Amino acid sequence: MTTQQLIEQIKIKKSFLCVGLDVDLNKIPQSFLALEDPIFEFNKAIIDATHDLAVAYKPNTAFFEAYGIKGWMSLQKTINYIDDNYPEIFTIADAKRGDIGNTSSMYAKAFFEDLNFDSITVAPYMGKDSVEPFLAFEDKHTIMLALTSNEGAFDFQTLDVDGKELYKRVLETSKTWKNSENLMYVVGATKAEYFTEIRKIVPDSFLLVPGVGAQGGSLSEVCKYGMNASVGLLINSSRGIIYASKDADFAQKARQEALKIQQEMAVIMQAE
Numbered sequence: 001m002t003t004q005q006l007i008e009q010i011k012i013k014k015s016f017l018c019v020g021l022d023v024d025l026n027k028i029p030q031s032f033l034a035l036e037d038p039i040f041e042f043n044k045a046i047i048d049a050t051h052d053l054a055v056a057y058k059p060n061t062a063f064f065e066a067y068g069i070k071g072w073m074s075l076q077k078t079i080n081y082i083d084d085n086y087p088e089i090f091t092i093a094d095a096k097r098g099d100i101g102n103t104s105s106m107y108a109k110a111f112f113e114d115l116n117f118d119s120i121t122v123a124p125y126m127g128k129d130s131v132e133p134f135l136a137f138e139d140k141h142t143i144m145l146a147l148t149s150n151e152g153a154f155d156f157q158t159l160d161v162d163g164k165e166l167y168k169r170v171l172e173t174s175k176t177w178k179n180s181e182n183l184m185y186v187v188g189a190t191k192a193e194y195f196t197e198i199r200k201i202v203p204d205s206f207l208l209v210p211g212v213g214a215q216g217g218s219l220s221e222v223c224k225y226g227m228n229a230s231v232g233l234l235i236n237s238s239r240g241i242i243y244a245s246k247d248a249d250f251a252q253k254a255r256q257e258a259l260k261i262q263q264e265m266a267v268i269m270q271a272e
């Protein structure tokens with residue numbers, strides 16, 4: 001999917017919501033456990049209930065890999081289901097990959113070609129030659145960690161490197177890489193006060209923003225400092241939406257939570 005197509009979907013749906021598909025078998029209605037593929041069936045129900053309110057889905061691969069081959073098959077079925085039924089939706093493989101060049105190329109093939117995701121999250125720690133293999137894919141997007149939502153973000157990402165914080169160096173340096181127009185960046189919603197500085201370095205890039213809902217980040221604060229003329233934000237909530245209820249009404253409750261966020265987004269977009 002092109003960035004322009006994503007922007008069009010945001011305008012049509014008045015939403016820049018990304019629903020995180022982080023399925024934990026201990027947290028879903030226990031009736032699903034009797035089904036052949038509980039993870040896929042749960043995802044399908046969540047997707048059917050929220051697809052008109054969200055512009056993106058982000059399965060975090062950990063929640064599939066934890067269940068071995070069966071989990072991997074659930075991931076494949078989930079992405080195929082989205083592609084077949086809601087092709088307008090932007091898909092994010094939250095896999096946080098990155099390795100020496102020839103290994104990164106294989107990761108890129110796995111997620112962009114075999115699974116056909118529109119994007120993947122990537123860690124910047126190994127530098128240019130670990131990220132460029134992902135950037136080589138046309139109309140695919142590489143979402144690089146910049147300033148993450150967790151407490152540990154302060155261990156390295158904000159350290160001073162020759163007078164500038166490391167995450168700023170990561171943002172600046174990445175702009176010099178080949179096909180850098182295919183980059184997006186992860187910035188945690190819990191770090192809203194940093195968005196002004198981040199926008200000075202990457203004014204036009206899309207930012208994937210996890211951390212609203214269960215981690216307590218504020219949608220309005222993120223938008224205040226992080227939004228650009230094309231919105232430029234994908235706000236993710238996983239647990240806050242998919243586990244809104246553990247009972248038979250889980251999909252309906254997930255929709256209600258997604259609707260609350262989408263309505264807030266529509267108001268913010270109108271005010272801009």
Ligand SMILES: O=C(O)c1cc(=O)[nH]c(=O)n1[C@@H]1O[C@H](COP(=O)(O)O)[C@@H](O)[C@H]1O
Binds near residue numbers: 148
């Ligand atoms: O790359 C991510 O998506 C990510 C980066 C980050 O800084 N913080 C973060 O929480 N995430 C992911 O975003 C999701 C957040 O889930 P909830 O806290 O349940 O909404 C999880 O899949 C995390 O792995």
